[in-house]
Amino acid sequence: MKRGYAAHTQKQENRSSGTAPAAQKKGITSSEVQKFQEMIYCYYREHGRNLPWRMTQNPYHILISEIMLQQTQVQRVIGKYERFIKIFPDFSSLARTPLRTVLSEWQGLGYNRRAIALKKISQRVTEEFHGNLPSAVETLITFPGIGKATASAISAFAFHIPTVFIETNIRRVFIHSFFRDKTNITDAEILPLVEKTLDTSNPRQWYYALMDYGVMLKQKYENFNKRSAHYQKQSPFQGSNRQVRGMILKALAGASSVSEPEMAQKFQISKEKLTSNLIQLEKEGFIKKKRKKFTLA
DNA sequence: ATCCCGGCCT
DNA sequence: AGGCCCGGAT
Numbered sequence: 001m002k003r004g005y006a007a008h009t010q011k012q013e014n015r016s017s018g019t020a021p022a023a024q025k026k027g028i029t030s031s032e033v034q035k036f037q038e039m040i041y042c043y044y045r046e047h048g049r050n051l052p053w054r055m056t057q058n059p060y061h062i063l064i065s066e067i068m069l070q071q072t073q074v075q076r077v078i079g080k081y082e083r084f085i086k087i088f089p090d091f092s093s094l095a096r097t098p099l100r101t102v103l104s105e106w107q108g109l110g111y112n113r114r115a116i117a118l119k120k121i122s123q124r125v126t127e128e129f130h131g132n133l134p135s136a137v138e139t140l141i142t143f144p145g146i147g148k149a150t151a152s153a154i155s156a157f158a159f160h161i162p163t164v165f166i167e168t169n170i171r172r173v174f175i176h177s178f179f180r181d182k183t184n185i186t187d188a189e190i191l192p193l194v195e196k197t198l199d200t201s202n203p204r205q206w207y208y209a210l211m212d213y214g215v216m217l218k219q220k221y222e223n224f225n226k227r228s229a230h231y232q233k234q235s236p237f238q239g240s241n242r243q244v245r246g247m248i249l250k251a252l253a254g255a256s257s258v259s260e261p262e263m264a265q266k267f268q269i270s271k272e273k274l275t276s277n278l279i280q281l282e283k284e285g286f287i288k289k290k291r292k293k294f295t296l297a
Numbered sequence: 298a299t300c301c302c303g304g305c306c307t
Numbered sequence: 308a309g310g311c312c313c314g315g316a317t
Binding site: 065070071072073074075077111113114144145148150153167207211214215223225233234236 | 298299300301302303304305
């Protein structure tokens with residue numbers, strides 16, 4: 001956990017307190033803002049994580065990392081990220097790569113529709129934006145697989161724009177620091193605090209610090225996010241369609257084509273369940289059926 | 298069992 | 308607002 005941090009993190013000495021005047025409107029004083037920033041940055045100086053996608057300003061690399069990191073733990077992304085950007089070095093490369101090749105590389109990350117989204121994003125960036133990823137949140141959210149959190153993160157990390165957003169680590173920090181004895185906390189309540197405490201002089205570093213602090217809180221305490229109004233338990237994986245879809249795509253990524261009976265034999269699930277999942281995957285553009293055999297699209 | 302630097306569809 | 312989409316590490 002203890003590790004050196006990148007050179008850019010040392011620039012924090014002379015950051016301005018540009019958010020201070022606005023902070024006094026809603027229940028948090030400028031001195032409270034300053035104290036909070038000090039605490040977060042103090043932890044970051046000691047324990048900040050040095051992650052591969054934090055070493056770059058390349059919008060393509062940051063996009064890949066942000067999509068991979070959606071509901072996927074850092075440790076699992078690290079290995080995949082470096083290999084992925086080596087094999088597909090830029091937007092045009094990913095845009096012209098067959099989906100089956102991308103999906104093969106995606107194996108193990110989960111939520112495979114993200115691979116389709118990345119390819120579509122790459123195609124549109126290549127065709128419509130001359131290979132340059134837009135920097136504005138309002139534009140980024142028009143791409144498939146990019147919602148408000150991912151768009152804001154990309155905008156802050158790749159373009160140094162002081163966007164305001166919440167993801168799971170940020171949420172945990174604010175619940176812990178500002179809503180100690182409250183339950184059912186909505187993101188709408190948290191968002192103004194995110195805005196008021198944001199270090200607008202270096203949003204990239206600030207959000208890195210905030211997230212690292214949130215990771216620490218989770219390791220050290222119970223998960224405060226259970227007090228979020230948006231918290232919900234995940235449905236069981238065993239026996240789910242997610243499991244079946246994963247098995248199908250894994251089988252097709254490892255072979256040129258597989259028939260439905262072959263899959264039924266291998267997976268040991270009901271024919272109805274297999275068929276409905278195959279149909280759904282075909283509808284979503286993952287797979288194709290040719291002469292009774294299925295292949296990746 | 299629980300969670301992950303969420304998005305999308307209904 | 309609530310359900311679903313993946314898979315692995317703890």
